Amino acid sequence: MKLRELAHSRAGDKGDTSNLSLIAYRERDYEHLRRHVTAAAVRAHLGDLVRGDVVRHELPNLAAFNFVISRALGGGVTRSLALDAHGKSFSSVLLELEIPGPDPAAPATP
């Protein structure tokens, strides 16, 4: 399924660094997301859209993660040639990631 069915996201920018939050709709999906939405999986998913590394921070209290991506914004928001210089729409890329469903018995809707 698409990650979008289990979690929501907002992108932020500072200089050439983008951060993408990932927040589970249901707290019980946190472990499933932790297993499948690794920093490596996100890095592979973003491909050549970004140039740097992905670091994942875990926030179990919030059933959330924060992905911090370096060299992500065309040299920096203030000089990038991209249509979306801030990378605001990167949250939508993240949510397109395909992951296995959590538990066939549990409905995936929030």
Place this chain on the structure above:
Amino acid sequence: MTRRVVRLGSGAGYSGDRIEPAVELVERGEIDYLVFECLAERTIALAQQARRLDPESGFDPLLDSRMRAVLATALRRRIRIVTNMGAANPVAAARRIAEIARALGLGAVRIAAVCGDDVLEHVLAGNYRFEETGTRVRDLGDRVVSANAYLGAQPICEALRTGAAVVVTGRAADPALFLAPLVHEFGWSMDDWQALGQGTLVGHLLECAGQITGGYFADPGIKDVPDLARLGFPIGEVEPNGDLVITKVAGSGGRVSAATCKEQLLYEIHDPAKYFQPDVVADFSDVRVVEIGPDRVRVTGGNGTPATGMLKVSVGYVDSYVGEGQISYAGTGAVARARLALDIVRERLRLTGVRMSESRFDLVGVDALHGDRGPRAAVDPYEVRLRVTGRAESVHEAARIGNEVETLYTNGPAGGGGVSKHAREVVAVQSVLIPAAMVKASVRIVEAAS
């Protein structure tokens, strides 16, 4: 006498934000403070350029509109205003607010300007290197247009102690605009790291205004938000120990939920345990978010460790010039005609020797945002917009890029329409860290006589 609960209203999330939500907050929010956060990274550099041309300018262009909208009511209800709309010229902004108060017949009003964030001379004289690229600031020579340190809560507290009805700053850490009233009201010690960390959390959650009340959140069918055209801006109810409830004016549009608060909590932070601020290194890693009623969310657990003693400085400099042109194609074959047009522009830029250090050739609606990663559509989009942009060393050279898109009108594929083009100077921003002791903040009082 410390208050039991302080109510902070957030009246703007960026320079161009809506005006009416702040009016709603002063009229119906029962707030004690109204904070306007209006200063993006690059804004102050552009404001500095404006100030060079006119010494009485350099503050936020919407200062007049916002003050005219809220000042009378705020004064009547003893709601104090804190804002960074001073941008590159807080003293001129304070004088302007005094003029507005006089023009509106509001009686005696004290306005405090927080100065000292401008550290351009110090940074140019020093041997500072950019955090991002490691290159030396000094090597940019006269391309450097501004260097402003992020001030903390202390000088804003000093301004509040003067009894000023309005406090106007230049560059300050955004959360500090909210932290300062809390320190002032509750008498928090500037080494109470837990309180400063929680107060920073309050500021961080409120600083983007509508982004925590359902703005920038809606996704129809999954994350629905009511009445976004009348989005209410947030109110933070803060107790003396820093415990926070996020809410909004009853009947306003939007929604405050655990989910909206979590999205804003993680917005533009990196390591949640190390959110670097002038006054504290805030730690959000143990924060709890609980819905306690309709549009009421309790947020607790912010913590902190001692500040680093270094202040971040945003350095603005003329980086380059960017030119851009766009044109649209529609109907069957639109994508094929747009791709042909891209090939033509690419070849024309080469044939005519336009010098670019970097360029992009995008089809908006196909690959402009995320490249060609999307699933291949079985059917081409009905319409598509070509966008060519490039970086050059002069505005003249940059303008040639848009011109080569415009000539597609009479020389390119069939049916292209709606050309737009521009060329602009790019003022970019990078940062350096300087010892906090090098920054001497001060407060200047401007009085509007009755």
